[in-house]
Each structure stands twice: as C-alpha cells, then as structure tokens.
Amino acid sequence: MRVGIMGGTFDPIHNGHLIAAERARIGAGLDEVWLMPANVPPHKPRAPKATADQRWDMVCLAAEGNPFFRPTDIEIGKGGVSYSIDTIKLLRSLHPDAEFAYIIGADMVQYLPNWHRIDEITQLIRFIGLARPGYELDMSNLPSSISSCVTIVPMLQVEISSTSIREERRIGGSVRYLVPEAVRAYMEVNHLYES
Ligand code: ATP
Ligand code: MG
Numbered sequence: 558m559r560v561g562i563m564g565g566t567f568d569p570i571h572n573g574h575l576i577a578a579e580r581a582r583i584g585a586g587l588d589e590v591w592l593m594p595a596n597v598p599p600h601k602p603r604a605p606k607a608t609a610d611q612r613w614d615m616v617c618l619a620a621e622g623n624p625f626f627r628p629t630d631i632e633i634g635k636g637g638v639s640y641s642i643d644t645i646k647l648l649r650s651l652h653p654d655a656e657f658a659y660i661i662g663a664d665m666v667q668y669l670p671n672w673h674r675i676d677e678i679t680q681l682i683r684f685i686g687l688a689r690p691g692y693e694l695d696m697s698n699l700p701s702s703i704s705s706c707v708t709i710v711p712m713l714q715v716e717i718s719s720t721s722i723r724e725e726r727r728i729g730g731s732v733r734y735l736v737p738e739a740v741r742a743y744m745e746v747n748h749l750y751e752s
Contacts, residue, residue, distance in 0.1 A: 573717035584710025595639040618739040663692035687712035726750035
C-alpha cells in the first residue's frame with residue numbers, strides 16, 4: 558500500500574491542504590492519504606492557537622467524505638515536539654508493509670535543508686512537492702541529495718493559509734469556502750481565533 562503523509566500544524570486545516578492532499582493522491586498514485594496534525598511543530602516560532610484536541614477534531618471533520626483520506630493522531634498521541642525523523646521510524650515499525658511518502662507544499666520544499674536530521678530522513682522516505690503561491694518550486698538551489706528525493710506533482714495555485722484564516726476570524730470576516738463547512742461551524746461554536 559502506498560500512503561501519503563500530509564503533516565501540518567493544521568491551525569486550522571483548510572481547503573489548500575485538502576486540495577494538495579487530493580492532487581498528491583492522484584498525481585503520485587497513492588492508495589491513501591493520512592492527515593497528520595503535529596503535536597508541537599518544530600518549525601514554528603509560536604505555539605498553535607488551537608489546542609491539539611481542537612486541531613485533531615477539525616482534521617477529523619475535514620477528512621470526512623473522502624474515502625481515501627484518513628486522520629492519524631500518531632504525533633499528537635506521542636506528545637512532545639513532533640520531529641519527522643521519529644514519526645517516520647514509528648510509522649515504518651507500525652506498518653512494515655506500507656510505503657510512505659511525505660506530502661509538502663513549496664514553502665516546505667525550500668525549507669527541507671533545515672529539517673532536523675534531514676540526511677537520515679532522505680534515506681528513509683520520499684517527498685511529494687506541490688506548488689504554493691509565493692514560493693518557488695525550483696529545486697536547483699537545494700543539495701542534490703535532497704532534490705533527488707522530491708517528486709513534483711501538478712497542483713493549482715491555492716492562496717489559502719491557516720494564518721489568513723486565523724486573521725479573517727480575528728477581524729470577524731468570513732471563511733466560508735476556504736475551509737470545509739464542518740470546520741467553519743466547529744470554529745464558530747468553539748470561538749476559535751476570535752482574538
Ligand atoms: P500557517 O499559515 O499557520 O503556517 P499553513 O497554511 O502554512 O499554516 P501548515 O499547517 O503550516 O499550513 O502546512 C502544512 C503543509 O501544508 C505544509 O507542507 C504546507 O506547505 C502545505 N500547505 C499549506 N497550505 C497550502 C496551500 N495553499 N497550497 C499548497 N500547500 C499548502
Ligand atoms: Mg505553514
């Protein structure tokens with residue numbers, strides 16, 4: 558079984574994530590995509606605004622309706638800072654028959670050289686890279702040991718970020734059609750990102 562791992566802070570999950578996950582599934586011929594919220598993301602300067610439980614709930618709501626999507630709480634369940642090297646080793650030991658690839662947007666492709674223990678990661682897993690507005694998908698500036706592990710698949714430019722959703726919520730604007738309706742309703746009921 559070929560599984561794409563779409564990791565993120567998902568604070569909150571939005572349609573850009575879901576479109577990227579679906580494009581990766583089609584473009585790379587994946588059997589499933591697992592949506593995996595980080596517990597404490599290593600790359601972010603600030604802690605997530607929503608709790609891990611709330612981010613998990615929203616990921617579960619967003620995965621509904623796509624039979625190929627599955628939420629996984631492997632990083633939240635493990636706790637602490639979510640380093641990909643640890644997650645990959647855990648996934649491989651729990652699912653020895655699966656072949657895993659990481660699905661990442663263009664910002665993360667450019668950031669790969671900074672990933673904790675990237676030289677070990679590239680020995681264990683491949684990446685599926687997708688376009689994102691504002692970021693180059695040109696990999697000529699990356700070391701070949703990294704760029705050779707990335708497969709680019711077709712993606713449309715989706716100008717949605719969790720940052721822009723949080724900001725829109727903060728100013729009382731509308732996030733309809735930027736996130737799944739169930740996620741929008743969850744944010745509303747739980748007063749998420751209102752300040
Ligand atoms: P934030 O603004 O808080 O950083 P984000 O929208 O970047 O949130 P993350 O949870 O940081 O979302 O990203 C998780 C993964 O999804 C990353 O690999 C990122 O590149 C990818 N991603 C997020 N939004 C898009 C998008 N609109 N198009 C393509 N990839 C995306
Ligand atoms: Mg981000």
